[in-house]
Amino acid sequence: MRASATLLAGALATLLAPGAGVPIRRQDRQNKLLLVSFDGFRWNYDLDVETPNLDAMARDGVKARYMTPAFVTQTSPCHFTLVTGKYIENQGVVHNMFYNFTTKVKLPYHATLGIQSWWDSGSVPIWITAQRQGLKTGSFFYPGGNVTYQGTAVTLSRKEGILHNYKDEKEWRANIDTVMRWFTEEDLALVTLYFGE
Numbered sequence: 001m002r003a004s005a006t007l008l009a010g011a012l013a014t015l016l017a018p019g020a021g022v023p024i025r026r027q028d029r030q031n032k033l034l035l036v037s038f039d040g041f042r043w044n045y046d047l048d049v050e051t052p053n054l055d056a057m058a059r060d061g062v063k064a065r066y067m068t069p070a071f072v073t074q075t076s077p078c079h080f081t082l083v084t085g086k087y088i089e090n091q092g093v094v095h096n097m098f099y100n101f102t103t104k105v106k107l108p109y110h111a112t113l114g115i116q117s118w119w120d121s122g123s124v125p126i127w128i129t130a131q132r133q134g135l136k137t138g139s140f141f142y143p144g145g146n147v148t149y150q151g152t153a154v155t156l157s158r159k160e161g162i163l164h165n166y167k168d169e170k171e172w173r174a175n176i177d178t179v180m181r182w183f184t185e186e187d188l189a190l191v192t193l194y195f196g197e
Contacts, residue, residue, distance in 0.1 A: 032183055035126075035192045037082070037142070039075055075196075076109065079143040083125040083192060092121030093144070110162040116147040127154045127190055135189035138182045140175060142192035156182055166196035 043066075046054050057063075072078065072088065080093040088094055098107040098118045112118045127137035128149045138156040139145025146159040158178070165171070172195065182188045 030189055032188070033190045034179065034183075035082070035142075035190075037079060037192070037194045039194065039196050076112070076143050079194070080119070080123070080125070083127070083142070083144065084123040085126075086123050091123040093119065110160070110164075113143070113146055113159050119144040119147045120149045124149050127192065128152050130190045131155065136187055138179070138186075138188045138191040140179055140182075140191060141194040141196070143194065145192060145194075155188060156186060160196070164196070 045051065046058070069078075074096050076093050076096045077088045077091075080091055081088060084091045096109045096112075098112040098115060099105070107115070125144060127139055127145070130137045131152060131154070136155040139154045140158045141160050145154055145157045147153070158175075160166075175193070179191050179193050182191055
């Protein structure tokens with residue numbers, strides 16, 4: 001038994017020796033990730049109406065049979081949980097409304113989009129983690145995507161204005177074109193894209 005263990009250890013050492021201490025070569029082609037959120041899109045809308053593109057993505061990729069949400073059904077807490085991986089009680093964004101208990105300042109959703117202290121409460125979103133890995137990232141209208149986290153801002157971002165018209169389908173197409181340019185021309189590796197309608 002001892003001889004076979006020694007033989008196995010020797011064989012493993014021989015196989016692994018040529019690669020010891022050698023950095024892994026990066027692949028020339030980098031995978032890219034697009035996270036798209038359709039705010040308020042129920043899990044079964046694709047069963048109620050024609051959604052050929054979503055159906056094709058599910059057929060060619062993955063579709064969950066069910067999901068147990070870890071968050072309340074409010075935009076800011078829900079979306080921040082998705083990009084931080086933390087429950088609401090641990091990531092700090094607990095409502096769509098900003099409220100400071102000390103100063104009693106209360107601000108609506110659009111006003112919170114640029115307030116760093118509302119979003120940067122110790123949780124780090126995926127786009128900052130990706131940038132720390134040397135990747136370029138983007139956030140298009142995504143809640144929390146326009147502030148710095150621990151001194152780091154997303155590579156590219158867009159924030160909707162207070163009077164933004166979420167129902168403008170022409171703008172939807174233009175936004176998608178912009179995100180595709182970010183991937184192709186700006187070489188971003190990760191983009192979060194939010195549709196509020």
